[in-house]
Amino acid sequence: MKCPYPHVYGVYGIALHSEIPLPLPLHEHGELAQMELQTAPASFFSDAIRGIRLQQVWGSWYEFGRLADRSSYARWRTVGEFLVFGDGRRIVCRPFDIATAESFYVYLLAQALSFALVKSGFEPFHATVVVVNGNGVVFLGDSGFGKSSLAACFLDAGHQMLTDDLLLLQVCSSRVLAYPGPPRIKLFAKTAHRFLGDALAGVRMNPETEKLIFPLDARRSCFSPVPVKAIYSLAGPGEVVRKDQIRSEPLSPRQSFLELVKNTFNRRILDADRLERQLHEAARLVSLVPVRKLWFPRVWSQLPSVRDAIICDLQQVLEPDICGG
Amino acid sequence: MHLLDETTVVAAREQVSCDFGGEAAILNLKNGIYYGLDPVGTRVWHLIQQPRTFGELRNILVSEYDVDAARLGSDVEDLLMRLAENDLVEISA
Numbered sequence: 009m010k011c012p013y014p015h016v017y018g019v020y021g022i023a024l025h026s027e028i029p030l031p032l033p034l035h036e037h038g039e040l041a042q043m044e045l046q047t048a049p050a051s052f053f054s055d056a057i058r059g060i061r062l063q064q065v066w067g068s069w070y071e072f073g074r075l076a077d078r079s080s081y082a083r084w085r086t087v088g089e090f091l092v093f094g095d096g097r098r099i100v101c102r103p104f105d106i107a108t109a110e111s112f113y114v115y116l117l118a119q120a121l122s123f124a125l126v127k128s129g130f131e132p133f134h135a136t137v138v139v140v141n142g143n144g145v146v147f148l149g150d151s152g153f154g155k156s157s158l159a160a161c162f163l164d165a166g167h168q169m170l171t172d173d174l175l176l177l178q179v180c181s182s183r184v185l186a187y188p189g190p191p192r193i194k195l196f197a198k199t200a201h202r203f204l205g206d207a208l209a210g211v212r213m214n215p216e217t218e219k220l221i222f223p224l225d226a227r228r229s230c231f232s233p234v235p236v237k238a239i240y241s242l243a244g245p246g247e248v249v250r251k252d253q254i255r256s257e258p259l260s261p262r263q264s265f266l267e268l269v270k271n272t273f274n275r276r277i278l279d280a281d282r283l284e285r286q287l288h289e290a291a292r293l294v295s296l297v298p299v300r301k302l303w304f305p306r307v308w309s310q311l312p313s314v315r316d317a318i319i320c321d322l323q324q325v326l327e328p329d330i331c332g333g
Numbered sequence: 334m335h336l337l338d339e340t341t342v343v344a345a346r347e348q349v350s351c352d353f354g355g356e357a358a359i360l361n362l363k364n365g366i367y368y369g370l371d372p373v374g375t376r377v378w379h380l381i382q383q384p385r386t387f388g389e390l391r392n393i394l395v396s397e398y399d400v401d402a403a404r405l406g407s408d409v410e411d412l413l414m415r416l417a418e419n420d421l422v423e424i425s426a
Contacts, residue, residue, distance in 0.1 A: 261353035262369060269367065280362040284349045287360045291351040 013044060019117060020125070020132075020176040021187035021233060031113055031223060032190055033231050040178060040187070041128050044098045045116075053089050053102060057081050069216060070119075072276050080123045080276070086215055088112050090120035096127030110192075110211040110221045117190050118174045122274040126282060130176055131289040132273040137170035137186050137236075138162040140319060144170055144186040144234040147302075148271040149242035154306060156195055158242070160203035161311040168230040169193055174273050177236065177293060184236040184297050191229035194219050202308060237322055239293075240302040241267040248303050254310070254317045256302045264299035265290050336410050338388030341425050344381050348421055352379075359421055368419060373398070374412055381422060387413075 013025040017032035023039040024032070027046040060081065062071040069085040078094030088103040099120055103112040125132050136147045136155035140162070147155040156172055163169060171189030178185050194213055195204070200222055210220025240256065259267060268290040300321070304314040336342070344350075350359040357375040359368045370378055376397070380390055391406045398405065416422040 260356070262356040262358055265351070265353060265358055266367065266369075278365050280347070283360055283362055283365055287349050287351060287358070291353070291358075294353065 013046070018188075018231075020121070020171070020174065020189055021178065022121075022125075030117070031110075031192070032117075033188075040130070040176070041096075043096070043121075043124055043128070046098070046100055048091075048100045048102060050102060052100065053081070053083075053091060056091055069214075078127075080127070082120060082123065082276075084115055084119075084214070086111075087115045090116065090123075092120060092123040092127060094127060096124040096129075099124055108211050110223075111213055113190065114173075114192075114194070114213055114221055119274075122174060123277065125176065126274050126277045129285070131286055133175040133177065133268065134173065134271045134273045135175040135239075136172045137175055139168040139170050139230045139234055140237070140322060142234060143237035143322075145237055145318065145322065146175065146186065146239040147242055148239060148267055150244065153242040153244055154304075155242060156193055157199045157203075157308075158311060158314060160193060160195055160199055161315045163193070163224075163228050164203040165312070165315060168228055169224055170230045170234060178233075179292060179296065182296065184293060185233040186236050187233045188229070188231050191224045191226075191231075193222050193224060195222060196220070199308070203311075236297050239264075239268075239297055239299045240318065241271075241299060243301060243303040245306050248305055250305045250307055252303060252305050254302075254304045254314050256300045256317070256321055259299045259301055261294050263301075264294045267299060267301075268293060334414070336387040336413065336424070337426070338386060338391075339426075340387045341384050342381050342387060342390065342413055343384040343423050344378065345421050345423050350378065361420060363420060366419070368416075368421065377409060377412060381413075 013027045015026040015029055016035040017024045017026060017030055018035035019032050021040040023035045023042045025044045057073055060073040060075060062073040064071045071083050073081040075081060080092045083089035087107045088101060091100040101116055122132050136159045137144045138159050147158055149155050159169055159172060170186055172193045174189055176187045196218055197220055200208060200210055204222060208222045210222045213219045213221050269286060272286055347362045348359055350357050352375060355372040355375055357370040357378050380393060391409060394405055394409060395402050413422060417424050
């Protein structure tokens with residue numbers, strides 16, 4: 009593919025040909041797809057959405073519109089605006105003046121890119137993945153369920169982060185591979201201080217949250233796809249009280265399926281083709297990877313115990329032959 | 334509305350489903366809503382992937398399950414009516 013853009017990055021297994029520099033590793037080998045990223049002035053976007061009625065979730069600062077040519081437009085009021093072409097091959101973006109670069113990259117490389125991924129036939133999930141002994145351990149759950157805090161606790165013990173927020177999985181020879189996302193993690197300052205130390209500086213993600221974006225160095229990031237060992241669906245904070253024990257249980261295939269479907273990324277594209285693909289993709293994953301539900305009290309001091317319980321779980325429950333369990 | 338023996342039922346076209354070891358998940362493609370069926374419901378769902386009369390459906394199930402025929406007919410009718418309310422089956426006289 010001949011491409012006029014000066015940068016080629018690798019993210020989620022995609023070769024991203026970009027007009028602008030991004031905080032991503034350079035693309036090195038193999039790819040699931042190729043996409044292009046370019047910038048455009050405000051007039052390009054205002055022309056594109058002229059006559060389009062944008063949808064907005066009540067109370068949200070996010071607006072979305074679908075154009076007649078199947079392109080999707082999205083903007084976050086203090087971050088920037090994005091147009092994703094109908095075939096998912098090209099993203100046009102514009103950061104707003106008040107946006108920090110870090111904040112813009114977060115929305116570009118997760119929310120905006122999710123439109124391109126779905127339009128390209130992929131099914132991204134809302135998940136955080138850490139790498140334990142070369143295998144991916146996936147945490148599913150709504151925002152605020154503790155995916156990133158738990159991942160930070162794994163980083164503290166020397167494990168690596170694969171992705172935080174958006175996950176792309178691909179079935180390869182009956183294995184499920186998880187692909188690396190941008191090398192960063194989103195955490196509240198206190199959690200970052202506790203698990204990552206004081207040396208890292210974070211940048212606020214957006215004015216609506218206290219969460220900060222922390223870049224991760226090569227020691228803490230995994231840049232290659234890894235096979236998925238297990239998927240943990242985190243019980244919500246409301247399902248657990250402080251004195252509860254840490255426990256995990258296997259989910260039935262149907263429950264596993266529903267957890268995966270519940271945690272698909274991008275709920276704006278809901279045409280029948282996408283929904284049908286989503287169903288088949290989730291059903292296929294359930295047949296290949298164990299999905300467990302994890303309950304743990306939301307107490308910082310207990311997170312290392314949660315981490316240890318997961319590692320023990322991976323060895324004893326999921327590999328009983330090796331451990332004699 | 335009650336189903337007659339000669340009433341024909343068939344799974345609607347705008348849905349997709351998958352089977353998880355005897356339990357089915359059905360996705361209504363019109364509204365994006367998922368529905369779940371227990372093993373008996375899943376058996377009914379499999380049977381109505383092709384048009385069948387209610388009487389034929391009931392007879393097949395009576396032969397497969399150790400259950401009172403009248404009770405089974407009533408339960409299956411309830412299930413089919415609920416599926417119809419959610420646009421998952423088509424019922425025609």
